[in-house]
Every structure is written in C-alpha cells, then in structure tokens.
Amino acid sequence: MGFDHDASTSGLHLVLGLSLTATTTPSTKPQDHHHHHHHHFCVVKPSPTKPNSPNEPSLTLGLSGDSCHLAKQVPNNSKVYCEDPLDMSRQTSPHSVVSSFSTGRVVKRERDLSFEEVEAEAEAEERVSSRVSDEEEDGTNARKKLRLTKEQSALLEESFKQHSTLNPKQKQALARQLNLRPRQVEVWFQNRRARTKLKQTEVDCEFLKKCCETLTDENRRLKKELQELKALKLAQPLYMPMPAATLTMCPSCERLGGVSDNASNKSPFSMAPKTHFYNPFANPSAAC
DNA sequence: GTTCGCGCAATGATTACGTCA
C-alpha cells in the first residue's frame, strides 16, 4: 500500500509522515514512532537524497534525537538490574544473554560477521554453553525466547533514535554494550523498522480517513451552498452588488474569485465560503 | 481469593526475496 500524493493528479499535496521531534533525519526510510507516548508527530517530507523503492509508501517517518548519546552503559555482564521483578527473574536467567542457542537450530545466516565478530560470538556462545548443554541433557529442546531487559531495550531505542540502521561497527559495538550477539541486535533493528513502518501506516491511514471525511463534508456543504446561490440568482436576475464578505481571494495567486478580469468569470457571483471553509491541507485552490 | 484455560498483543527469530555495489 503506497500513498503517493501527487499534486499533479489529485490537486492535493499530501506528504505525510511522523517525526519523533522537531528535527528529522535525512534518511527517507521509515523511522521510529513506535513509542509515541514519548514523542510527538509532525509532517515531514521525504528526503530527495534517497529515492523510495517502488513499493515503499511515500509516507515517511522522520526521526530525531541527534542529541542522544549512547552514554548509558548496560553493565557488561549477564546480569542487568532493574526494578521489575519480572524482568529481574528474566535477567537472572542465562537466557537473558543469548536466545537462540537453546533452540537447537543452526542459525544459517551469519552474513555480517567479520572475523572479530565471529570471535565475539564464539565467546558469547561460550558463556552460555553450559546452559545449552544442561538443556540438552534434560532432553528439552524447547525454544526459549529472549526477553530484553529494560536497560537493553532502552539502549536499543536510544540507538534507534540516532540511526534506524546500523553499520557493522555500530552493530558490533552495540552488541558488546548490550551483551548480545550482533545478529540479535540486527534482528531487533529489523523488527523495529518493520513495526514502526506498520504502525506509521496505520496512523497515516487513520489520518487520511479523517481528511476524506472532512473533504466529503466540505464538498457536501459547498454543493448545498451552490444550489442556494443558483436559486438566489434565478430569483434575482438583475445585477446586485455582492456583499464584500462573500468575495474570496486565492491565497496563492491573490486574485479575487469571481471578479477577476479573465473570460472565465461570466458571473459576478462568487462562491465564497471562506468564512467557514476548512482546508485540511492548507493548500491554495486547485483552480488556480 | 485463587486457579485454570483461552485469546490476544508484543516481540524475538527465521525465511524468502529484492536491491545494489
């Protein structure tokens, strides 16, 4: 589903998006808005520096948070302390460090691993190897799902605010900070991007629905007004000066509607609902 | 008040496939 609001075809110029703060990143990729209880929305334009893929909606989500730093450090230890007793219980579990080792599955894709990363992963695996073997001894091959601690999530969020994508170095550093595997950090970012985009789409959809309702109402009202004016014109065929309040001026070309000198204005009557017209897109009339 | 089963949302992980250098 793509929202390509092309002014040339629709007369409207919708470019919708969300932003976490007043500033936006240059990236055109959809970015964070997931935790909107922390942030506010605003309309941003996609950057022309990087074209969207054909399937990508033109609605974009801007990010900010340049002032954010990765200053907060999660203790580089398998135990991360938090207030939540639930989390606490999770954290004390070896599964809070590395997840999918307990699945018994072999992770096929380790595409992003440099030699150092492979080494780091080997170390990580080392840290949990005892747990894995315990499970194997138990005969339980249940897939345990990693639950990130609050601190880990916070740091990931913080990092995501800065960059919605990570280069290998950043990924490696973050993984080290979080005591996770780089692959887990990568997956987290992938999911974060995807769910941000999904949420964004839902928000945009709601917004467009409201816009549509508003325009429908306005259209209905204008049609009614037009009929009234036509009826008035029939009832009073002689020229009557218009009340000034009914004149309308195009905000872009600054011409008075209905009284300009071109040939298209055959009638001195002007549809001028300006006093209560609401244009949700704040655009000049498409007639201009 | 407690427990159990169920539905559901959140989220980590996997897979398939597209794009690009």
Add this chain to the structure above:
DNA sequence: TGTGACGTAATCATTGCGCGA
C-alpha cells in the same frame, strides 16, 4: 553476470497479560 551484504515483508514461535468461568 555472479556474488555477498543488507534491506524489507511475511511469518512463526514464545511470552506475558487480561479476563471470564
């Protein structure tokens, strides 16, 4: 043109929570 890295989309699986019986 083939390949690897990296992205998204779709999906699966696990977990925790709320709720009614």
